[in-house]
Amino acid sequence: xxxxxxxxxxxxxxxxxxxxxxxxxxxxxxxxxxxxxxxxxxxxxxxxxxxxxxxxxxxxxxxxxxxxxxxxxxxxxxxxxxxxxxxxxxxxxxxxxxxxxxxxxxxxxxxxxxxxxxxxxxxxxxxxxxxxxxxxxxxxxxxxxxxxxxxxxxxxxxxxxxxxxxxxxxxxxxxxxxxxxxxxxxxxxxxxxxxxxxxxxxxxxxxxxxxxxxxxxxxxxxxxxxxxxxxxxxxxxxxxxxxxxxxxxxxxxxxxxxxxxxxxxxxxxxxxxxxxxxxxxxxxxxxxxxxxxxxxxxxxxxxxxxxxxxxxxxxxxxxxxxxxxxxxxxxxxxxxxxxxxxxxxxxxxxxx
Numbered sequence: 001x002x003x004x005x006x007x008x009x010x011x012x013x014x015x016x017x018x019x020x021x022x023x024x025x026x027x028x029x030x031x032x033x034x035x036x037x038x039x040x041x042x043x044x045x046x047x048x049x050x051x052x053x054x055x056x057x058x059x060x061x062x063x064x065x066x067x068x069x070x071x072x073x074x075x076x077x078x079x080x081x082x083x084x085x086x087x088x089x090x091x092x093x094x095x096x097x098x099x100x101x102x103x104x105x106x107x108x109x110x111x112x113x114x115x116x117x118x119x120x121x122x123x124x125x126x127x128x129x130x131x132x133x134x135x136x137x138x139x140x141x142x143x144x145x146x147x148x149x150x151x152x153x154x155x156x157x158x159x160x161x162x163x164x165x166x167x168x169x170x171x172x173x174x175x176x177x178x179x180x181x182x183x184x185x186x187x188x189x190x191x192x193x194x195x196x197x198x199x200x201x202x203x204x205x206x207x208x209x210x211x212x213x214x215x216x217x218x219x220x221x222x223x224x225x226x227x228x229x230x231x232x233x234x235x236x237x238x239x240x241x242x243x244x245x246x247x248x249x250x251x252x253x254x255x256x257x258x259x260x261x262x263x264x265x266x267x268x269x270x271x272x273x274x275x276x277x278x279x280x281x282x283x284x285x286x287x288x289x290x291x292x293x294x295x296x297x298x299x300x301x302x303x304x305x306x307x308x309x310x311x312x313x314x315x316x317x318x319x320x321x322x323x324x325x326x327x328x329x330x331x332x333x334x335x336x337x338x339x340x341x342x343x344x345x346x347x348x349x350x351x352x
């Protein structure tokens with residue numbers, strides 16, 4: 001399994017591992033260290049900083065400027081490099097202007113944003129390992145790439161089942177594949193039935209799986225996504241906030257005269273053109289009346305989960321999600337072309 005996408009030069013002495021999933025970042029870091037250490041004893045090569053301790057910039061600089069002992073290289077690993085201050089980063093960057101060719105510095109994301117100077121240095125003259133799986137289609141492509149390099153081969157149904165089950169918790173993929181290889185042997189073909197016992201608890205799904213299912217009019221899919229969110233610990237007010245934001249974006253676009261994605265992004269303050277495009281398209285598809293109905297339903301459910309009724313919050317959300325998904329379904333039903341009329345001009349069968 002290839003845990004990350006890497007870009008950069010093989011002789012790079014500064015390596016940056018970044019991503020938004022700690023498990024994927026950890027896997028990518030392990031793969032990078034295995035490549036840098038090679039056949040040498042890791043205890044003689046690798047020097048760790050910041051793993052549960054305070055980051056000492058002076059100690060990191062000292063490690064980067066001291067030649068290795070007994071081996072031909074040293075790998076200095078800085079965990080949670082986002083804890084470095086701008087002053088620490090400047091001092092380290094100055095040191096790395098004339099690096100020892102036998103010392104590699106590995107900066108691992110976490111603990112906040114890594115100082116811009118170090119990111120710039122790694123991007124310009126080092127190696128950046130991107131451990132992010134991305135979203136939407138990028139996420140699907142990422143998973144397909146991992147499965148191509150996996151120790152076992154999943155059939156199409158098994159691959160779809162695994163993707164649905166993992167949800168956002170893609171860091172669990174490595175463990176599942178290792179367990180399958182141990183059970184069935186490297187190179188084995190695995191069906192959905194053979195995969196099922198190794199899945200464990202379902203992973204949390206991203207909030208947009210809920211809103212996408214609602215927009216598609218998929219009541220069952222929307223309820224499944226809701227239950228996964230609730231099982232993962234997402235509270236009812238957070239779900240309400242997600243739905244409120246989703247339909248509020250449509251409401252802001254509806255009737256605003258927005259025709260382009262750029263205008264939509266500007267009005268919504270959206271960072272991603274993809275997000276703005278989806279909101280604009282769905283506002284047009286749903287229409288003013290149904291957008292208004294959806295906003296009213298969400299507002300009513302908000303009051304209900306805050307105690308206006310004695311119903312359990314989970315039940316309030318189930319009713320809300322089902323009603324919103326039916327709105328999406330009715331939108332699609334009414335957008336279908338009318339049934340073809342017979343040659344007589346009346347409905348029913350064509351007159352012969």
